[in-house]
Amino acid sequence: MALTAKTPPVKIGIIGGGLMGRETASAFGRWFALEDFPIPAELVAVCDVQPQLLEWFQRVPSVRLLTPEHRELLAATDVDVVYVAVPHHLHESIYLDVLRAGKDLLAEKPFGIDLAAARRIRDEAARLGRFVRVSSEFPFLPGAQRVYQLARSGALGRIIEVRAGFLHSSDLDPAKPINWKRQSRFCGEIGVMGDLGMHVAHLPMRLGWTPTSVHAQLQKIYPTRPDGKGGTAICDTWDNAVLHTRASIAGDSVPMTLEMKRMAPGETNTWHIEILGTDRGARYSTKEPKTLWTFRRDKEQWWEKTDLGFGTPFKTITGGIFEPGFPDVLQQMWAAYLAERGGVLGDHFGCATPDEAVASHVMWDAALRSNREQSVVNLGK
Ligand SMILES: NC(=O)c1ccc[n+]([C@@H]2O[C@H](COP(=O)([O-])OP(=O)(O)OC[C@H]3O[C@@H](n4cnc5c(N)ncnc54)[C@H](O)[C@@H]3O)[C@@H](O)[C@H]2O)c1
Numbered sequence: 001m002a003l004t005a006k007t008p009p010v011k012i013g014i015i016g017g018g019l020m021g022r023e024t025a026s027a028f029g030r031w032f033a034l035e036d037f038p039i040p041a042e043l044v045a046v047c048d049v050q051p052q053l054l055e056w057f058q059r060v061p062s063v064r065l066l067t068p069e070h071r072e073l074l075a076a077t078d079v080d081v082v083y084v085a086v087p088h089h090l091h092e093s094i095y096l097d098v099l100r101a102g103k104d105l106l107a108e109k110p111f112g113i114d115l116a117a118a119r120r121i122r123d124e125a126a127r128l129g130r131f132v133r134v135s136s137e138f139p140f141l142p143g144a145q146r147v148y149q150l151a152r153s154g155a156l157g158r159i160i161e162v163r164a165g166f167l168h169s170s171d172l173d174p175a176k177p178i179n180w181k182r183q184s185r186f187c188g189e190i191g192v193m194g195d196l197g198m199h200v201a202h203l204p205m206r207l208g209w210t211p212t213s214v215h216a217q218l219q220k221i222y223p224t225r226p227d228g229k230g231g232t233a234i235c236d237t238w239d240n241a242v243l244h245t246r247a248s249i250a251g252d253s254v255p256m257t258l259e260m261k262r263m264a265p266g267e268t269n270t271w272h273i274e275i276l277g278t279d280r281g282a283r284y285s286t287k288e289p290k291t292l293w294t295f296r297r298d299k300e301q302w303w304e305k306t307d308l309g310f311g312t313p314f315k316t317i318t319g320g321i322f323e324p325g326f327p328d329v330l331q332q333m334w335a336a337y338l339a340e341r342g343g344v345l346g347d348h349f350g351c352a353t354p355d356e357a358v359a360s361h362v363m364w365d366a367a368l369r370s371n372r373e374q375s376v377v378n379l380g381k
Pocket of ligand 1: 015019021049050053070084085088136137
């Protein structure tokens with residue numbers, strides 16, 4: 001399918017124009033950077049309850065509707081797909097409104113505040129036949145793709161262990177004011193796992209490596225934070241989570257460690273994955289965004305370092321030697337979403353599915369139980 005001047009664009013609406021809503025606007029603002037991509041798209045409508053954010057979106061020339069009321073956006077007949085980036089306690093009600101308005105949805109993680117909400121959203125999407133995927137952009141990095149392809153190829157031999165994580169550090173500053181992500185009633189009891197977990201779980205789950213058991217170590221580190229108004233507020237979410245899991249991989253029960261941390265000294269936004277096998281291994285971290293490490297053994301054993309260029313899954317005009325970053329992979333994720341929705345994904349990597357989001361919630365739910373009971377929770381597969 002080739003892009004022609006007559007191909008009508010998919011019309012996008014955004015509910016929640018905060019950090020991620022604006023990043024998404026930027027991805028569509030340079031949609032033309034995608035080469036030979038068959039689906040044009042444009043951002044046409046934005047909803048946020050904060051007037052100053054609606055004002056910000058006036059700089060996007062394609063936006064025709066700005067509203068504080070999400071039902072007004074959903075009533076717009078020229079909106080085909082809605083991206084929702086709101087606090088977690090609002091996911092279920094707004095996602096269900098989107099689906100019932102007959103729109104397709106790119107949902108933000110964690111896809112509902114808890115496991116029960118995630119299941120209700122997934123089931124309603126299936127009942128209504130809407131196309132729904134869940135945001136997780138890091139697997140679209142060239143280095144992440146290379147790790148995924150190596151793992152899928154079988155070249156690693158017997159898998160010995162898997163480690164994946166996503167690490168932040170700005171919460172180490174006790175003077176950082178509280179926000180909704182640090183309060184369970186808005187973020188969810190799962191805390192940091194809801195914030196960072198989908199990013200960590202997406203690639204292993206896509207390889208079919210869903211945990212059969214979970215032992216979790218969860219930490220709450222600062223119990224209070226400045227409330228931003230001169231006072232103090234309770235900070236009651238889990239800050240750091242390390243999940244020691246086992247996954248069944250080719251008949252072996254393999255240790256798989258998943259770490260999600262808001263307080264990892266020195267790590268501003270480090271996404272990493274390492275998969276070690278008996279024959280080969282692969283390691284990638286956004287700490288070294290161009291670098292893929294691969295292990296091989298012959299007479300000697302080698303960790304080899306490859307400089308990757310701009311080998312994103314969907315081709316763009318960007319020079320092959322340049323480095324990809326967050327805005328690039330966010331656009332790649334959107335390209336995967338619209339390609340899959342349009343039936344032209346081919347063998348490209350697809351966005352996280354509602355079933356994968358529910359499976360991730362099963363893990364986070366087991367982690368809460370494991371931490372509470374200081375036990376290993378068997379997920380029995
Ligand atoms: N994919 C990623 O890399 C990534 C990164 C950060 C956050 N997120 C996810 O994105 C979502 C939003 O996070 P954020 O960091 O953008 O938060 P944010 O606080 O920056 O933005 C949320 C926005 O939602 C708006 N909002 C609240 N209630 C609303 C309502 N009823 N109608 C319309 N708008 C409303 C707020 O005014 C705010 O502007 C969360 O689910 C979060 O987990 C994803």
